[in-house]
Amino acid sequence: MTPRYPIEGVVSWNMNTTCNYRCSYCTQRFVDDRGQWARDLPRFLDAFRALPGDWEIKLSGGEPFRHPDFLDAVQALVEGGLRVSVVTNFSASEAELARFAELTRARPGLLSASLHREYADTDAFLAKAVWFAGIHAGPVCVTCVATRETLPELPGLKARFEAAGIAFKAQPEKQDRDVIAYTPAERDALLALGGHANTGRIDPDFEGxxxxxxxxxxxxxxxxxxxxxxxxxxxxxxxxxxxxxxxxxxxxxxxxxxxTYCNCVVxxxxxxxxxxxxx
Ligand code: SF4
Ligand code: SF4
Known part of the structure; x- marks a missing residue:
């Protein structure tokens, strides 16, 4: 069955490889140069504005807030009538985050904050997420990679974040771009958390x-x-x-x-x- 025409299109724009973290499970850690970013913003913006119909631009990286012209790009996209979402490690300053919320207020998108426990303090991260959810007009969610070590702690973390009103989603760990070989019990635990980003699945096959x-x-x-x-x-x-x-x-x-393996949540x-x- 062919699904209905999606009214709003979505672009996932990996706008830079730059990141201030070096997570052990980062799928980009083998990228040759982790200091690259989209330089010709006017031409990108022209191309996005020329897309037919309504579109959402989902900014990610690397860490998009480390793009040297990140907030200018957000402003230009918003002025071009596009919805702007972002996937971030949430290490940006409160001033930068507040500006993002302000710029996107008229047509807000999702802020997806990735909790990287090798770098971020969980209590401070939760407090920042609650603060940000209070000033952002769009939805806010927190994601966390289900490494073998982290997986047993995720149900407790999910309960804590959700008790504070913040949606919490697990992400399967990947190595060489494939989901790691979880045991059947680990897969069950991951599915009980909602699977990959609450899709109810871990590594689905939609071929054909x-x-x-x-x-x-x-x-x-x-x-x-x-x-x-x-x-x-x-x-x-x-x-x-x-x-x-x-x-x-x-x-x-x-x-x-x-x-045979779809890892595209959108x-x-x-x-x-x-x-x-x-x-
Ligand atoms: S924050 Fe994201 S992009 Fe940066 S090292 Fe960690 S997983 Fe990779
Ligand atoms: S892997 Fe298949 S189902 Fe997933 S986004 Fe690509 S074409 Fe669509």
Whole structure:
């Protein structure tokens, strides 16, 4: 079954590789140069503004708040009529976060704060999340990577955050881009936490199902390289061109998924693919 046309499209923009942390489980820790960022913001903004219909731009990195022109980019995107969301390690100052909330107030997006316990103090992180939720017009959630060591603590952490009114989601740990070999008991524990980002699944397979990724969702990096979704980038298939050199082409409709492992939360959670029975 082809899901209905998604009214709002979503772009995941990995706008920099720069990060102030070096988490042991970071999927980007083997990136050659972790000091790169999108430099030609005007051309990126022109390309995003030229997308057909309504779009949300989901900023991530690296750590997007470490992009030297991060708040200017947010402002320009907002002025271009785009919804702006962000995935962040939440280490930015309160002043920067408050400015983000202010800039996005008219059409707020999600702030997803990743709790990295190798760097962040949990009590301080929770207090900051509660403070930010009080000034941000959009939703706020906290995510935490379910390493083998952390997994037993996640139910308690989830209860604590949710008692304070903050949604808490687990993320499976990945090595070499695949979910680590959790034991059956660990998988059960992860599913009891809601699976990957509350999708109810850990590493689902939607191969062959029509998916709007490529037409109403795509990913783009700091150089403008665009792909249908994360598995497409991994396998260097279904490249959509480059946003900055005029070769970018959006797909026209829902096309069959070609991959046996979907780690893209946006298409799953926005109804862009029929997820029933996918795991
Ligand atoms: S904060 Fe995110 S991008 Fe930075 S090192 Fe940790 S996992 Fe990687
Ligand atoms: S991997 Fe996921 S996002 Fe990509 S085409 Fe398949 S279902 Fe869609």
């Amino acid at each position: 199902r029509p998916c709007w990724a490529g037409a109403r969702y795509f990913i783009v990096d700091h150089r403008g390289e665009a792909f249908r979704c994360y598995p497409a980038r991994r396998y260097r298939t279904e490249r959509l061109g480059n946003l900055l050199d005029g070769t970018f082409r959006l797909g026209r409709g829902a096309e069959p998924c070609r991959y 298409p799953q959670s926005r109804g862009m693919v029929d997820t029933r029975g996918g795991q």
